[in-house]
Amino acid sequence: MRVTFTVNGRTETADDVWEGESLLYVLRERLGLPGSKNACEQGECGSCTVHLDGVPVCACLVAAGQAEGREVRTVEGLAGGGRLDEVQRAFVECGAVQCGFCTPGFVVQAHDLLARVERPTDAEIREALAGNLCRCTGYEKILDAVRLAAARRAERR
Structure with missing residues (x-):
């Protein structure tokens, strides 16, 4: 089948997509967008968010x-x-990027949270990121990065 959709503001088409093929596979292998990571293939780790x-x-x-x-x-x-957006920059500046495998999912989730909540509490950050797993950072630096990005966004407003 042919699938046509908008990816990052551009219309993209993938041909010969089989019925069980995942969006992740199409993004990575057919469209050359390797940012979303293929880790668990079960929706448990959040790396492909x-x-x-x-x-x-x-x-x-x-x-x-x-x-x-x-x-x-x-x-x-x-x-x-x-240029990286403010969430991506905050992850780099706070050292929230270790091996980098989980980072894309965390960044996308944090971006979503900050679009909805201007100054999230630690509990709100933890809840928003609960579906994302990291094996390297211990999470504190990830929380620091989300706090920093939120503070910078609040300053701009």
Whole structure:
């Protein structure tokens, strides 16, 4: 089947997509967007999180055909004009990036949280990121990064 959808603001088409093919596979292997990571393939780790029509989803659990006519935003789509967005910058500055495998999912989830809640509490941050797993950082630096990004966004307003 042919699947046509918008990815990071551009219309993309994938041909010869088989029925069980995941959105994650199409993004990584057919469209050359390796940011979303393929870790568990069961929706347990959050490494493949993308926005589908503005809602965070595990791309490994979404059949590619379900994206037909819809809008997908990947971690690559958060940056603009050759610059990282404030969440991505905060992750780098706070040392929240270790091996980097889980980072795209955390960044997409944090981005979603900060779009909804201007100054999230630690409990809100933890709840928003609960579906994402990291084996390297111990999470504190990730929380620091979300706090920093939230503070910077609040200063701009």
